[in-house]
Amino acid sequence: MAPQAAGPHKSGQNGVSRPLKRKRGVEDVDTLDKRVKAIDVKDHAFETFADLPLSQPSASGLEASHFKILTDVQKKAIPSALLGSDILGAAKTGSGKTLAFLVPVLENLYRRKWTEYDGLGALILSPTRELAIQIFEVLRKIGRYHSFSAGLVIGGKSLKDERERLERMNILVCTPGRMLQHMDQTASLDIGNLQMLVLDEADRIMDMGFQSTVDAIVEHLPQKRQTMLFSATQTKKVSDLARLSLKDPEYVSVHEAADNATPSTLQQNYIVTPLSQKLDTLWSFIRANLKSKIIVFLSSGKQVRFVYEAFRHMQPGLPLMHLHGRQKQSTRLDITNNYSASKHSCLFATDVVARGLDFPAVDWVIQLDCPEDADTYIHRVGRTARYEREGRAVLFLEPSEEEGMLKRLEQKRVTVEKINVRQKKQQSIQNQLQNMCFKDPELKYLGQKAFVSYVRSVHLQKDKEVFKLSELPLEEFSASLGLPGTPSIKFGKGDAMKTLKNTPRSVQLSSDDEDDSDGNQDLGSKFKADQPRTKYGRMFERRNQDVLANHFTKLVGDGKGSRDDDENELDGQAGFLSVKRRLSNASEDGSELRAAENTNDIVHDSDNKIMSSSIKEPILVDSKRKEKLLKSKKNVAKLKEKGKKLVFDEDGTAHEMYELQDEDKFQARGAPDEQKARFLQAEQERLRTADVSDKAAEKAKRREQKAKKKAREAMEVESKEAPQVELVPFEGDEGDAEPLDDTDMDDDGADPAKERPKKWFEKGIASEALSRRNKGDRETHKPETLADLEAMASGLLT
Numbered sequence: 001m002a003p004q005a006a007g008p009h010k011s012g013q014n015g016v017s018r019p020l021k022r023k024r025g026v027e028d029v030d031t032l033d034k035r036v037k038a039i040d041v042k043d044h045a046f047e048t049f050a051d052l053p054l055s056q057p058s059a060s061g062l063e064a065s066h067f068k069i070l071t072d073v074q075k076k077a078i079p080s081a082l083l084g085s086d087i088l089g090a091a092k093t094g095s096g097k098t099l100a101f102l103v104p105v106l107e108n109l110y111r112r113k114w115t116e117y118d119g120l121g122a123l124i125l126s127p128t129r130e131l132a133i134q135i136f137e138v139l140r141k142i143g144r145y146h147s148f149s150a151g152l153v154i155g156g157k158s159l160k161d162e163r164e165r166l167e168r169m170n171i172l173v174c175t176p177g178r179m180l181q182h183m184d185q186t187a188s189l190d191i192g193n194l195q196m197l198v199l200d201e202a203d204r205i206m207d208m209g210f211q212s213t214v215d216a217i218v219e220h221l222p223q224k225r226q227t228m229l230f231s232a233t234q235t236k237k238v239s240d241l242a243r244l245s246l247k248d249p250e251y252v253s254v255h256e257a258a259d260n261a262t263p264s265t266l267q268q269n270y271i272v273t274p275l276s277q278k279l280d281t282l283w284s285f286i287r288a289n290l291k292s293k294i295i296v297f298l299s300s301g302k303q304v305r306f307v308y309e310a311f312r313h314m315q316p317g318l319p320l321m322h323l324h325g326r327q328k329q330s331t332r333l334d335i336t337n338n339y340s341a342s343k344h345s346c347l348f349a350t351d352v353v354a355r356g357l358d359f360p361a362v363d364w365v366i367q368l369d370c371p372e373d374a375d376t377y378i379h380r381v382g383r384t385a386r387y388e389r390e391g392r393a394v395l396f397l398e399p400s401e402e403e404g405m406l407k408r409l410e411q412k413r414v415t416v417e418k419i420n421v422r423q424k425k426q427q428s429i430q431n432q433l434q435n436m437c438f439k440d441p442e443l444k445y446l447g448q449k450a451f452v453s454y455v456r457s458v459h460l461q462k463d464k465e466v467f468k469l470s471e472l473p474l475e476e477f478s479a480s481l482g483l484p485g486t487p488s489i490k491f492g493k494g495d496a497m498k499t500l501k502n503t504p505r506s507v508q509l510s511s512d513d514e515d516d517s518d519g520n521q522d523l524g525s526k527f528k529a530d531q532p533r534t535k536y537g538r539m540f541e542r543r544n545q546d547v548l549a550n551h552f553t554k555l556v557g558d559g560k561g562s563r564d565d566d567e568n569e570l571d572g573q574a575g576f577l578s579v580k581r582r583l584s585n586a587s588e589d590g591s592e593l594r595a596a597e598n599t600n601d602i603v604h605d606s607d608n609k610i611m612s613s614s615i616k617e618p619i620l621v622d623s624k625r626k627e628k629l630l631k632s633k634k635n636v637a638k639l640k641e642k643g644k645k646l647v648f649d650e651d652g653t654a655h656e657m658y659e660l661q662d663e664d665k666f667q668a669r670g671a672p673d674e675q676k677a678r679f680l681q682a683e684q685e686r687l688r689t690a691d692v693s694d695k696a697a698e699k700a701k702r703r704e705q706k707a708k709k710k711a712r713e714a715m716e717v718e719s720k721e722a723p724q725v726e727l728v729p730f731e732g733d734e735g736d737a738e739p740l741d742d743t744d745m746d747d748d749g750a751d752p753a754k755e756r757p758k759k760w761f762e763k764g765i766a767s768e769a770l771s772r773r774n775k776g777d778r779e780t781h782k783p784e785t786l787a788d789l790e791a792m793a794s795g796l797l798t
Ligand SMILES: Nc1ncnc2c1ncn2[C@@H]1O[C@H](COP(=O)(O)OP(=O)(O)OP(=O)(O)O)[C@@H](O)[C@H]1O
Pocket: 066, 067, 068, 069, 070, 071, 074, 091, 092, 093, 094, 095, 096, 097, 098, 099, 231, 232, 355, 356, 357, 358, 382, 383, 386, 387
């Protein structure tokens, strides 16, 4: 989305004259400044926004947005931030952190009398596009009476479009990758004056996925600035704070959040369910809660797609939606809006919506796949029970995950209570899924991909106390997805794998599922920066290319042999394309002969293989279908070798389209790049010369035509002016005049009037030329080339 201006400029609306108003404004700012400086942060005397020393535009914006009472984090963070302190804010999910940094951003710029000429004053970083959009929306709402310009930089539009508007922005809300791109490439972006840097969901932005990007961004920023970090699960790592050069930060609510990180209005439960029953339980749960608004978290976009598609086919009776990072930005935005607006619906999502998103009135958060750590758990459940509302969260745990995960949650002081599934109400959907996968290969393919991505995600988890791949019942799990066999998975090795293991799960998943615009969320693009990815590129990038091989072989072959057997068989036939079935009797009863009768090229050897010099490969006639195939000349023609395309040179010698040169000679001529450069230079030179001579020839040709035309016109005029002579038409050639004298001849001796019959309009031209001449008009030469035109124009202008 391109940057947009936030809120219209409202000054001068109430009829107050400008100089007067400006003077009053200056006085206001001074008084405000004094009031802010008088704040005693230890006093905690502020209960409402009206109590705070805020500017009129901010106060009006907050009031118009119906914000009155301060939340805890706002009470503590806003006064300190107004005084210019660095802030490290941690507060529960849904506790109003967004306003805790937006209000100081607006106010501090206002008190510094920031104008469009001062450049970028505040930069707000968000880990996801959705969150950035949401922050921007809140900024627009409460900043509507300010005259600052604000922009949203999240990618999705061309850099050029964004670039043009960036230079005018005072406040930017952005995702880190895109912002860095602009900092590196947009010369007009003025950040030397930046006053405030805000990191929302700071711990996520500071983790490995974004580390280098944030470091690079910070390098562009002035050292002297105010920095604010907010999250429900805050980083306190000294190294992180040093990287952002935080100076004596004010710790806001950090300890309180650590005591109890989740809202008290949230009821948290977990159930233990074997992997193979997860979908049954989820289905039964959705069927039992049709009048609810539900979010279901899964660990990858592929699982999201499969569960969404499968459940959609089965029509549970509740609108279903799905959201993951692989979707187009516009789709993601539509889904977020639709889900926000819906009363009862179920959204299947990856962790792309786990942080910060403020969906109104969510009743249930279901974590179908175990979160990678306790922090992710806290952010996921935080999508419900927001701002004093009630909400419920249920975590699905595999028996092998139970102990480890509960320990992790305890360490974060998160208490979850175990509940059991009512077996009587549990519905099995395995048969239905099997049926659907059988009928719909696409769904089956999605299921296979979902299986693979789930297993891979477990394998890549760092916390091996929680995630134990060897204990998972994978066969049962694949059957529960409706798959006819268990796809095999090859895990990568080496350094790339180590890098993956050390990267947080959300980032790993982002390589194929998460945010696509923001380079740093995409490991694929991280490894191969700046290279456009194509469909085929992606195909080759796939790490598990042979994942379906066993299953596929079983389907195609007779099910007896493994893949290795097949390979041996192929080797044994020394490059012959062959299926494993033996020759049928039918193929020995002469049918091949009939085929051969129809086709001159087909010959049979002793093994019944059809041989031909012009057929690419010998064909084994081992089925009726093949017999039939060979009866048709057209089909046999398809089996023949294709002809070669030849090009003929000027001497009539045929050449192949692409003739390969002798490699040694080629190498001797220099490095390929140099040769290429030399070739291009020579060709350019040749084209330039050819262009000059072509232009000269064209000019000469036009001049000649012009001269002929002029002569023709002159001749006609003279013939009109000449004494009237009675024209005696030739017999059978009425209307054509006989030449009168030599003057009627063209330059080259040809008589134009005789060459072709005169057309009706030519008379008009001649008479017009005549009338001009009679009127004494100046004879002007039409310009022939651009140079002529320029010369003429300059002549007229002087
Ligand atoms: N002072 C306030 N009065 C009324 N409602 C508020 C106030 N502050 C925030 N809210 C509302 O509370 C909800 C949660 O706010 P916000 O999104 O800022 O929470 P958060 O702390 O950033 O949550 P998360 O940790 O999930 O990002 C929003 O709907 C917001 O409009």
